[in-house]
């Protein structure tokens with residue numbers, strides 16, 4: 001149940017801890033959830049500067065077992081100085097004097113990649129921090145497979161983090177084999193597609209059938225932690241029946257599930273296509289957060305202006321009926337917000 005995280009040589013339990021959802025818990029509850037994961041053998045904890053107070057909660061939960069765990073966090077900054085400020089803040093929030101894996105967060109466009117790789121870009125901050133012993137290993141995260149492929153060709157990162165699950169499985173063709181060839185640790189985010197898959201435990205086992213290092217489902221209750229960890233330990237492989245269920249679920253989601261690749265963007269009328277299509281995932285992770293309300297406000301103003309130019313649908317590799325889906329998602333979001341008295 002342990003795998004090696006690429007060239008870091010760190011031994012990681014295959015189920016890691018995705019740190020986004022604990023932001024909506026109280027400090028006490030979050031500490032209990034993280035601690036339960038630790039008791040069950042989870043030793044990889046992934047968080048980010050941008051995940052609310054997730055860093056602080058993880059730091060609190062693990063402060064007496066720091067040496068036994070691997071803590072990964074991320075900087076959203078694209079420039080050197082901003083990244084260095086983020087590092088100090090992350091170390092202070094986590095209450096640690098080193099970070100195991102420090103990652104460039106969400107590098108999902110070629111422009112952003114160029115910026116972080118430039119001489120005064122954030123990558124240089126990661127390298128200097130590693131040199132100074134504040135960081136042990138450095139990585140990159142993103143949603144776009146092509147951008148990540150270019151990133152690992154341009155620089156020898158220790159780890160990469162990307163979405164991979166049975167409905168968004170493009171990474172299995174080039175990225176995962178390339179990472180293996182370069183001995184880069186692979187950290188799988190969104191293993192449950194943000195809560196949209198019908199068979200979550202089967203989904204985790206599906207991923208572990210591939211040559212990846214660690215999966216990091218977001219977990220916000222003790223029962224989720226126990227279910228995820230125990231089901232993997234008890235029954236790591238997939239049965240014929242489970243493979244059939246996966247195919248059924250893939251067929252259900254194929255033309256409605258947005259993979260977040262961003263190929264459709266930008267819309268000439270500023271419609272937030274991908275954030276709107278993935279709104280249920282945002283809500284599952286963050287509740288009715290400020291970010292969700294911002295997406296709603298922008299969508300409400302822009303979706304009625306869709307001219308049906310179809311630029312987006314032509315660019316979507318999955319041929320999603322975007323013009324129809326944005327209307328449906330906006331109506332769904334509005335009804336959710338109304339029934340929760342948020343608007």
Ligand code: SF4
Nearest residue numbers: 267306307309310312
């Ligand atoms: S069809 Fe609508 S959503 Fe798509 S690019 Fe054109 S205006 Fe934007």
Ligand code: SF4
Nearest residue numbers: 258259261262264316
């Ligand atoms: S709508 Fe299609 S192109 Fe746009 S982000 Fe989603 S999957 Fe990618």
